[in-house]
Amino acid sequence: MDKLLITGGRPLTGQVRASGAKNAALPILAATLLAGAPVTLGNVPPLRDIETTLRLLRRMGAELELLTEDRVAVAAGELKSFAAPYDLVKTMRASILVLGPVLARYGQADVSLPGGCAIGARPVNLHLDGLRAMGADIHVEGGYIRARAKRLHGACIVMDMVSVTGTENLMMAATLAQGETLIENAAREPEVVDLAAFLCALGARIEGAGTDRIRVQGVASLGGAHYEVMPDRIETGTFLVAAAMTGGSIKVTHTRPDLLDAVLQKLREAGAQIESGDDWISLDMRGRRPRAVDLHTAPYPAFPTDMQAQFCAMNAIAEGVGAVTETIFENRFMHVLELQRMGAKIRIEGNVAICVGVEALTAAPVMATDLRASAGLVLAGLVASGETLIDRIYHLDRGYDKIEHKLSGLGAAIRRTSGSTADATSGAGVTGSPTP
């Protein structure tokens, strides 16, 4: 099993390119199942989750061609299977995103329940309730969601909670439903907007994406298109926090500053000097230690839960006391236990992690428990004295494109080790390329 070995203490400097957004590419790939003609996608990040999705699409009968590392052609003319089996779904919750498209287009879908995971229970009741309101007959048996419908019809759906993939599933299903669907209390995340733009490029009629009220007029069929996936705001934010923690100065290119307002505001509070242009963000700490920040996670445009672990790592070595409140997932502080092992002074009170910053962390062997917890540990390793060994980095590979290459390009001492040996060359074992 691969691990990351990091020697802390080097300020990050230089320029790094953001990859395409995992959380936009996953629903867009699922949406290709709605397309009646071939689709090509660009800026698709080469990640483990993308590989899994491509495997799932191929298993269902889609024809895939990897044009370059980040460009893929998908022809999903006629599927031969309407099932998303457990062996693929168990590794990636986003597989639930095939439910809406397949049901809408083929009138049947059998999707394995994704189950709980390290960050919380993550039920899918809102997805199922919304599809039922659109006329689907849905049973959950043997761990599978079995959904049937002659043709979905439009409905007015008020979502009890803001759900990103819930909104995406219902919006995709509504594109081929009979009549109008109104989704109230919809997620406003930029990835929902990117998916809507892709669906509109296929011929869907969607208004209001990016607001909490999305209106979809169903059409009889969708065509094909070429589409470029938006940049990854969470990867961008992760690099910026890494620079802030190490007292560095970096520029992230091919990104979207307008999508990171809440994150940039907290970095400014921490003492970072930030500048931005249309597609770049620069951060300069001028060698200073960051100040601890208070924050609350909440749906977009508020502070993203997917950046919470990285800010916990920053608070761990910051000056002062910072309180981080997690309001989205009930169990998203797994990284705190590992940070404590590196000397962080953090205590958890309910859904708040209160951190008294220490001057330095010390390296320790630590265990990655989920995707962003892993990112938090990588950042801690970049500032800890000594060599930090991070185990179970397959979580990290789900969502970060060649993170060790990108960080070493910024001057970090980080390398991947394979299997039981801890002496592999830098970057060995990168599993980034999608292999459909």
Ligand SMILES: CC(=O)N[C@H]1[C@@H](OP(=O)(O)OP(=O)(O)OC[C@H]2O[C@@H](n3ccc(=O)[nH]c3=O)[C@H](O)[C@@H]2O)O[C@H](CO)[C@@H](O)[C@@H]1O
């Ligand atoms: C692939 C993808 O885009 N993943 C993102 C998506 O996950 P995901 O879409 O799974 O997260 P949701 O927005 O659905 O979850 C928000 C909250 O709603 C609850 N809930 C959700 C659905 C449901 O049917 N019932 C229910 O109770 C969840 O348990 C959670 O407490 O949004 C999360 C919140 O921004 C991010 O952390 C994930 O990175």
Ligand SMILES: C=C(OP(=O)(O)O)C(=O)O
């Ligand atoms: C929780 C995340 O992803 P997923 O919903 O795919 O588990 C994430 O990207 O931080």
